[in-house]
Amino acid sequence: MQYGLIGERLGHSYSRRIHEQLAGYAYELRSVAREEIDAFLTARDFQGLNVTIPYKRTVIPYCDELSPAARKIGSVNTLVLRNGRLFGDNTDYAGFLYLAGRTGISFAGKKVLVCGSGGTSLTARTAARDSGAREVVVLSRGGEENYQNAPLRHADAEILVNTTPLGMFPNLGGKAVSLSDFPQLEGVLDVVYNPLRTALILEARERGIRCAGGLAMLVAQAKYSAEQFAGHPIPDGRIDEIERGLRRELSNLVLIGMPGSGKTTLGRACAGALGREFVDADALIVQRAGRPIPEIFAQQGEAGFRQLESECLASLALRTGLVIATGGGAVLRRENVAALRANGTLIRLLRPLGELPVEGRPLSQGSPLEKLAKEREPFYATACDHAVENQGSIETVRDRILEAWNEVLSHERSEH
Known part of the structure; x- marks a missing residue:
C-alpha cells in the first residue's frame, strides 16, 4: 500500500475517511499482528503510514531519522519514506496542542493531571x-501516583487529561477518576473520540468545566x-470543516418526551x-421480549420493563448516525440519559396534554396525565438539549427538530 x-x-477507525x-489519496487500514510487524516494517512497502496502538x-x-518531537517524546505515529530513508514523526503532539488551543x-502555570502512562500520555505530558x-x-492504576490516592494528593489540579482507553467504545461509562474530587x-x-462524549466529558459538561473529546x-x-x-x-480550516462533518454524520438524533x-x-x-x-x-423492546408492552408490564411490572428498556438503550447508544425515538419514561433512569448522550443529541417534543393519546400506554392509562407529566417534568428538563413544540404539520415540526439538532451541534463546538 x-x-x-x-x-x-x-475496527472502528475514522482515519480513512479523514x-x-x-x-484525496487512497488510504488503507492494515491490522498487523505483533509477530508480523518486523517483516512489515523491514520491507518498507509503503510511502507514508500512521501508527497506532x-x-x-x-x-x-x-x-x-526522527523529528525533534518524536525523539523528545519517544513515540512515533507518522512514518514517511523519503529517498529510501524512513522518517518518524509525532503529529499527535501538534494535534493535542490544537485540541487544547x-x-x-x-x-501555562497550571497543575496538570494526566491519566495513563502509554504513548499518548508521553505526548500529552510533553x-x-x-x-x-x-x-x-x-x-x-498502580504505583506511587494512582487513581485512588489522587484526590488526597492532587485536589488542587487545574487541568485533567485522559489518555487511557477508559470510556472508549464498546465499554461506555468508564473513567479513571471522578471530577468531583x-x-x-x-x-x-x-x-478518546469514540464515543463522541465519554463519561468524563459528560461529567465535565454537567459541572460547567471547559472540555473536549478527542x-x-x-x-x-x-x-x-x-x-x-x-x-x-x-489549510488549518480543513480540520474544523472535516470535524464538523464527522460530528454531524456520527451524532444520533434522539427524541424524548411524554x-x-x-x-x-416525527422520528421517521x-x-x-x-x-x-x-x-x-x-x-425494539417488543421485538426482543417477543410480546407487547402492556403484556410486559402485566407480567414483569414497571421495574421489569425499565430494565429491558435500559438494555435496549445501552445497545443503541453504541451506534452512530441514527434517529431514535425513545419511550416516554426513558429519561427516568440517569444511566439511560448518559448512554444516549454519549453519541446523541436529545430533543424534547412538547405537546398539550389534551392532545396526548393514551390507548395502549399502560402508565398513561393508570394515572392522570397531569400527575404523570408533573412527575416527569424535571427529568425531561434535565435530559433535553433542546425543546421543540409539536404544533403544526409534520413537515413543519420536522424542520424545527432538524434546526434545533444542528443548532445544538454547532453550539457544542463553539463553546469549546
Whole structure:
C-alpha cells in the first residue's frame, strides 16, 4: 500500500475517511499482528503510514531519522519514506496542542493531571510541559501516583487529561477518576473520540468545566500527517470543516418526551429527511421480549420493563448516525440519559396534554396525565438539549427538530 494506518485492531477507525477528505489519496487500514510487524516494517512497502496502538514505540528502531518531537517524546505515529530513508514523526503532539488551543485551555502555570502512562500520555505530558505547565503528574492504576490516592494528593489540579482507553467504545461509562474530587479543575481533555462524549466529558459538561473529546485531535494530527504524505500544506480550516462533518454524520438524533408526543411519527420524518436509519426503542423492546408492552408490564411490572428498556438503550447508544425515538419514561433512569448522550443529541417534543393519546400506554392509562407529566417534568428538563413544540404539520415540526439538532451541534463546538 502507499498510505494507511497500521495497528493491532482497527475496527472502528475514522482515519480513512479523514485522510481521503484531506488529500484525496487512497488510504488503507492494515491490522498487523505483533509477530508480523518486523517483516512489515523491514520491507518498507509503503510511502507514508500512521501508527497506532501498540506500535508507536515499536517502530522507532526501524527509523533512519526522527523529528525533534518524536525523539523528545519517544513515540512515533507518522512514518514517511523519503529517498529510501524512513522518517518518524509525532503529529499527535501538534494535534493535542490544537485540541487544547481550540478548546481554550492553556497549560501555562497550571497543575496538570494526566491519566495513563502509554504513548499518548508521553505526548500529552510533553506538550503540557513545553507549554509552561507548573507541574505535570502522571496517574496510573498502580504505583506511587494512582487513581485512588489522587484526590488526597492532587485536589488542587487545574487541568485533567485522559489518555487511557477508559470510556472508549464498546465499554461506555468508564473513567479513571471522578471530577468531583478535583474542585479547582478548569479544563478537561479526553483523547478518546469514540464515543463522541465519554463519561468524563459528560461529567465535565454537567459541572460547567471547559472540555473536549478527542475528535478534533484525531483530525488535526491526520492533517499534519497528510501534509507530509502529500508533500504540500493543507489549510488549518480543513480540520474544523472535516470535524464538523464527522460530528454531524456520527451524532444520533434522539427524541424524548411524554407518551404520545409524536416521537415515532416525527422520528421517521427526520430519518427520511436525513437519509438515516430510524429506530423506535419501544418497538425494539417488543421485538426482543417477543410480546407487547402492556403484556410486559402485566407480567414483569414497571421495574421489569425499565430494565429491558435500559438494555435496549445501552445497545443503541453504541451506534452512530441514527434517529431514535425513545419511550416516554426513558429519561427516568440517569444511566439511560448518559448512554444516549454519549453519541446523541436529545430533543424534547412538547405537546398539550389534551392532545396526548393514551390507548395502549399502560402508565398513561393508570394515572392522570397531569400527575404523570408533573412527575416527569424535571427529568425531561434535565435530559433535553433542546425543546421543540409539536404544533403544526409534520413537515413543519420536522424542520424545527432538524434546526434545533444542528443548532445544538454547532453550539457544542463553539463553546469549546
